[in-house]
Structure formats: structure tokens, C-alpha cells
Amino acid sequence: xxxxxxxxxxxxxxxxxxxxxxxxxxxxxxxxxxxxxxxxxxxxxxxxxxxxxxxxxxxxxxxxxxxxxxxxxxxxxxxxxxxxxxxxxxxxxxxxxxxxxxxxxxxxxxxxxxxxxxxxxxxxxxxxxxxxxxxxxxxxxxxxxxxxxxxxxxxxxxxxxxxxxxxxxxxxxxxxxxxxxxxxxxxxxxxxxxxxxxxxxxxxxxxxxxxxxxxxxxxxxxxxxxxxxxxxxxxxxxxxxxxxxxxxxxxxxxxxxxxxxxxxxxxxxxxxxxxxxxxxxxxxxxxxxxxxxxxxxxxxxxxxxxxxxxxxxxxxxxxxxxxxxxxxxxxxxxxxxxxxxxxxxxxxxxxxxxxxxxxxxxxxxxxxxxxxxxxxxxxxxxxxx
Amino acid sequence: xxxxxxxxxxxxxxxxxxxxxxxxxxxxxxxxxxxxxxxxxxxxxxxxxxxxxxxxxxxxxxxxxxxxxxxxxxxxxxxxxxxxxxxxxxxxxxxxxxxxxxxxxxxxxxxxxxxxxxxxxxxxxxxxxxxxxxx
Ligand SMILES: [Zn+2]
Numbered sequence: 001x002x003x004x005x006x007x008x009x010x011x012x013x014x015x016x017x018x019x020x021x022x023x024x025x026x027x028x029x030x031x032x033x034x035x036x037x038x039x040x041x042x043x044x045x046x047x048x049x050x051x052x053x054x055x056x057x058x059x060x061x062x063x064x065x066x067x068x069x070x071x072x073x074x075x076x077x078x079x080x081x082x083x084x085x086x087x088x089x090x091x092x093x094x095x096x097x098x099x100x101x102x103x104x105x106x107x108x109x110x111x112x113x114x115x116x117x118x119x120x121x122x123x124x125x126x127x128x129x130x131x132x133x134x135x136x137x138x139x140x141x142x143x144x145x146x147x148x149x150x151x152x153x154x155x156x157x158x159x160x161x162x163x164x165x166x167x168x169x170x171x172x173x174x175x176x177x178x179x180x181x182x183x184x185x186x187x188x189x190x191x192x193x194x195x196x197x198x199x200x201x202x203x204x205x206x207x208x209x210x211x212x213x214x215x216x217x218x219x220x221x222x223x224x225x226x227x228x229x230x231x232x233x234x235x236x237x238x239x240x241x242x243x244x245x246x247x248x249x250x251x252x253x254x255x256x257x258x259x260x261x262x263x264x265x266x267x268x269x270x271x272x273x274x275x276x277x278x279x280x281x282x283x284x285x286x287x288x289x290x291x292x293x294x295x296x297x298x299x300x301x302x303x304x305x306x307x308x309x310x311x312x313x314x315x316x317x318x319x320x321x322x323x324x325x326x327x328x329x330x331x332x333x334x335x336x337x338x339x340x341x342x343x344x345x346x347x348x349x350x351x352x353x354x355x356x357x358x359x360x361x362x363x364x365x366x367x368x369x370x371x372x373x374x375x376x377x378x379x380x381x382x383x384x385x
Numbered sequence: 386x387x388x389x390x391x392x393x394x395x396x397x398x399x400x401x402x403x404x405x406x407x408x409x410x411x412x413x414x415x416x417x418x419x420x421x422x423x424x425x426x427x428x429x430x431x432x433x434x435x436x437x438x439x440x441x442x443x444x445x446x447x448x449x450x451x452x453x454x455x456x457x458x459x460x461x462x463x464x465x466x467x468x469x470x471x472x473x474x475x476x477x478x479x480x481x482x483x484x485x486x487x488x489x490x491x492x493x494x495x496x497x498x499x500x501x502x503x504x505x506x507x508x509x510x511x512x513x514x515x516x517x518x519x520x
Contacts, residue, residue: 126395132404133426135392136514137469137483140460144469152452152471155497200455200466200492248471248481249426253452 004238004270011094012225012232013382015045015218016347019110022213022333023182030060030118031068033110033214033335038069041216046229047104052218054102056093058085059111059120059337075102081242082371083284083337086217087378090343091238093219103220109340110214134246142286143207144199145247146373150289151201152253157304159292161201163311165192167288168205168330170316175327177317177357182209183331206288208329208338215340217347233350236364237271237381239263247373254304258377259297259368267366271381275300278381279362280349281321282342284369285328291315294368295323298379322359325349339369343380350384391462393512400427402441407513410505412444414478425478446503448474448517453497455490466490472501472517486518495519 017040019025019033028036034057042049049071056077057065066073077092079085086109093105112119124130139145153159169189175181187205195204225232241258244250251257268274281300283291292306300321301309309315315323324330326345329338346365348354367380396404403426406413416423417431418438430437453470456463468484485504487494501517508514 123392126393127397129426131392132394132396132400134481136394136512137481138392138456138460138463138467139469139481140456140458140463144454144456144459147454148452148469148471150452151454151492151497155452197455197457199457199459199469202454246481248479253471 004266005272007094007098008236008270008272009234009383010222011097011219012222012234013217013347014220014225014228014230014232015041015047015216016233016344017041017044018215018341018344019213022180023211024114025112025212026115026117028112028117028212030110030112031064033112033212034060034065034108035069035110037110037214037216038106038108041106041218044230045218047218051104052106054093054096054105056089056105056107058089058109065108073102075105081376083286083339084369084371084376084378085337086340086343087238087367087369087380088240088376090217090219090235090380091240091378094235094238097219097221105219107217107219108214109216109335109337111335111337112212113210113334113336114212130246134248142373143202146287146290147199147202148247149250149253149374153289154201156254157307159304159307161193162189163307164201164206164288165189166311166313167285167291168192170310170313170319171285171324171328171330173316174325174357175331178327178332181327181332182211183327202287208286208334209331211333211335213333213335213341215344217343231351231384233347234383235380236273236383237267237269239266239379240377242376244375245372250374256293256297256374256377259294259379260299263368263377263379264298267379267381273364273381277364278366280325280346280359280365281323282346282365282367283323284338284342285324285330286334286338286370288330290370291323293374298366298368317357325354325357325359339378342367342369346382350382388462391508392460393508399429403427404512406443407505407515410513412446412503412515413441414444414474414476415439416442416476423474423476423478425480442476444474444476448472448501450484450495450497450499450501450519451479453484453495455492455495468495470517480515482515482517484519485516
């Protein structure tokens, strides 16, 4: 029977880049953000647009992307399940390249989350499950939906608002080291607790930014991967799942079940590594609790231990488990589907080019992301050896 | 400034019994006859064991406050702060709702696992929403 371990280390990321700047880009439409990211990743890999024969994107259709870029790939993936979609695309691209469906895959993200130029979205249809069973109660975007599990975690495990705040504090400390980050002033737990209440227990500084930007990746097979200007970053393991659309259908509000049962075990098994091998982690931080649920579900700590763990600053600069070293969605940038930026930072750390925020000796990194409100789940394990 | 309209549901074939029940002030949910579990939202099979042997029941309307947020910056049609909650019905199914009747909602007034009871909010001739109050 085919086994995913056969695809370990068979495909590498050889191009990785973001838009020239991220943050506030009223000069760019959504499609321009995709295209600028694609051109920058091509330049990073020393390739031309005409070299691309596989395309994956989310938020917009691959048809829209290929029309805009003027290419006609032989493999496409339009899996669009929220911010973690790009991690899923990487996993799919590994299989597609190994199968010979495509040789040179481009994955793009572009989102005018702040300026809303050419952006989609809007209220759910009244007959959709969200329109019937969530919208009537006044949910108003991620701050009032993604946050709903937290009170249960607090009740069951004793998690506190101070511990939630510590996640934001540790992440901001990394952003201080990243000149591209939108928010670069150091903050304290008190600053977080004193910031405006958005949806208890979340204060403003527990919530991600809303920005414009994009990023792109280029993947090729092991045989070609060493012939590019950049050090290859190998895809060692991947996992993906979906478990609900609306937050009201979450199976257990105290845990990220799909990560614990499916994507984490699948990714670690395929990669053939253990938790101790992970030198660096990117845990998608839409809100302070998202990385806490990641840490627990992936088995880095036991259920309920993530609050004290973050409060002890293990994940901050100088700590023994660096997490979200670009400053995360909380302080670096968050266009809406941030997963692409989490991959970009993992690649930068594995290439050893993360400048002031570089973690010494990174060989293996994990990237983990939700799509929607813990709706989809994706895990990648990447390495540079 | 005039408020935008409230988002209101529109029934589909498999949810019509629930919304029709709301108009009669009855909480109609489904129970799986094979695994004996209640579930929500309505669909013509059990999402837990995947049996299609399911029946409509009238639930008690009693339950517990499972988890919630207090929206301070929420939907413009709502007066903030307001409580968006998950209620676990005594029958076992969970549903999203609002907790009503708590003026100036704060976490200490809304203990997780507190008992709650349904309140039917007749929004208009077509729509009644299930809301809950602390008891
Ligand atoms: Zn059943």
C-alpha cells in the first residue's frame, strides 16, 4: 500500500517571497498582490513565469490567477479553506510533483485585507448553515466566533486572561526584531489587559492585525532542488483535515481535535521526526489562544498546560522553543489568510536568513494553521538537511 | 445613525421543522434512534454515527451555558455588549444562541456551566429565534 513516508524529502521549496512590503497597500488590488508575490518568488528561484506548470491558490480561483498571470498550467489546486490553505497546497504539491503531474509548482497568496481592493467576502446566505444557526445571534467576524471556545478552556483548565496576554507579549517581542512588522513597540501583559475589550476574553491586543500583502512559494522535485540559488527547504511531513464550517459545530471547545487526531500525527509520522527534533515553530496566531490550542493539540505540552507555558516565555526571544518569530499575525501582518506568511518565516529560518530574529541552528521547523474558525487544519514539517 | 437590519435565518427543507417549531414556541431537534444521541443543527442523518434512522423530538429547552463571548465590538444591528453563547441542552446537543436578560454582562455574572432555559424571541411573523436566560 502506498505510504506517505515515501514522499518525505522528495520535494523542496526553492522559491519563497512576499510582496515588496506588507501592511497598508492601497496601491495594490488583490490580484496585484498575488502577481507581485509570484514574480518575487520566481526571482528568488531564478525562474521565469513560463517555467511554471503547476498552480495552487486560495481566496481566488486558480482560473482567475492563471488568467491574470497569463499561464496555462497542467496541474491546479484551488483548495480554499481559509488561512491554512497554503499549507495544504504544499502537501498536495508534493504528491503532484512526485506523481509527475507538474514539475514546477507556484503557490500564491494575495489579500487586500485592510484596503479591501477587489476583495471578496460578505455576510453568509440566509439559507446557509451559518446564516441559519450563527448569524442570527450577532456573530460579527472572527473576533466573535474564533473566540467562543476560550471560556470553556478557562473553565476546564484554569487558563487566565493574563496567560492569553502573555502570548501577545512574547510574539510582540519577536516583532520588535522584524523591521517589516506593523507593530514594533514592546508591550506588557498589563498593556494587553488594558487594551480595549473586543469580545471578552479577547482584548484588542489579543487580536491579529488586518493588513494587505501576499506571498508565494515555488516547489520542485528532489532531483532539481539543489540547482537553485537558494538552499532548498525540504517538505518532510504534512497533514490536513477539515472538521466543521461554523464554530458552533466544534467537536470539543477545549481542544483542536483535528490537529490532535489527524494532522499532527500524520505530519510527524511522514516526517519521521519527534517533538524534540523541532527547533522552531510557526503556530498561526489569529488570536492569542490559537497558538495555545496548537501547542496542546500537537502534543508539545499536555492539554491545559499551554497557558502556563506561554506565561513562562519559552516561546519568546531567548526562550527554548521559539514560536512565531516574524511577530506573527498578532504583530507582523495578517491579511486574512495568514498561513502563507507562517510558511515564509519557517523557510527564512531554515535558510538561515532571518536576520536579527534568526534562531541559531534551526534544522527542522513546524508550521501549523487553521482555516476559518478551527474549521480546517493543516500541519507542515520542513527541514534544511 | 440607523442600524442595519438584523441577520435573519431562512429555512431549508431539512431545517424547516426546527424553524416551524420555533414559531409554535417548541424546540424541535433530532435524535438518532441507533446511537440515542441528540444533535443539532438538523439534517436527515446522524452526524455522530451516520445512521439515517433519526426522529424529531421536542426538547426541554433546558441546558447549561457551555461557553461564550461578550461581544463589545460586534454586529452593528446589535446593542453591545451582548452575549453570544453555546448552550448544551439537557438532551446533549449544543447550539449557538444569545444569553438574554443579563444587564451589563460580565464574566462573573455568566459562570460557565450555569443552568439556562429557552426564551422564544418572536422577531417577526416568519422568524422566532431561540434565546436563553440564566435560571
Ligand atoms: Zn447516531
